[in-house]
């Protein structure tokens with residue numbers, strides 16, 4: 001009954017939106033626009049194709065009025081070491097919101113840090129992979145995308161490393177919001193400068209870089225038989241080389257890997273996938 005009520009409210013919003021857009025946009029184009037929007041907390045993010053640019057303000061206002069949201073943004077690029085997004089405001093207020101997903105609260109400031117809706121399945125999976133009291137290092141924790149599910153649902157101990165002070169400050173807030181202070185140790189550092197006096201059961205490498213130094217650092221910190229969750233981007237056609245590169249780096253250090261899991265997470269750019277590869281290190 002309650003769930004039904006939520007669906008009714010959602011249906012009503014979508015119906016109102018369609019009615020508004022219909023005044024200026026064809027049914028086919030409405031379908032395309034409806035497919036491309038994402039909602040993060042109280043903020044709607046639109047991808048507006050070139051051919052609809054002159055209707056941007058009209059489309060933005062239609063979403064704003066129908067959804068009663070705080071802000072409507074136009075999706076831009078994400079760039080640099082800190083993965084800072086560039087979203088243009090179309091209408092509304094600020095860039096700070098709290099997004100609830102899988103029972104976890106993520107406070108986010110979209111003028112400073114990214115939130116990738118497409119990684120939802122991976123965030124949920126991270127809540128299922130670890131055991132209570134496992135020792136985990138999240139080398140690129142951001143605002144806690146993976147740290148929060150690992151510590152909340154896995155009940156694991158997570159060392160969350162983050163170099164960008166803006167992301168780190170949100171990480172601190174998110175640890176408190178989700179009442180995980182006892183299980184997460186946040187550190188505002190370059191992960192290469194972290195020198196723990198323990199070895200981890202599990203390491204999360206949620207940052208795209210082919211630079212060997214990050215994998216070598218993870219090898220220094222993982223225990224024998226520990227698991228690494230390695231994220232990267234992969235052109236569709238070169239998948240077989242992916243595992244070989246990692247194997248080569250491990251073998252130079254006298255280590256071997258045991259593959260556990262491989263999955264395409266989402267399309268990153270045309271012809272390029274964001275992938276995750278889990279492997280045990282021996």
Ligand SMILES: C[S@@+](CC[C@H](N)C(=O)[O-])C[C@H]1O[C@@H](n2cnc3c(N)ncnc32)[C@H](O)[C@@H]1O
Pocket residue numbers: 081082083115116119139140141142143145146161162163164167189190191192206207208
């Ligand atoms: C791409 S974001 C994390 C994305 C996230 N895994 C997701 O699923 O949406 C990567 C994070 O790594 C941080 N970072 C980059 N280089 C770092 C380093 N050397 N040490 C620690 N954090 C770093 C960035 O500031 C950013 O917050």
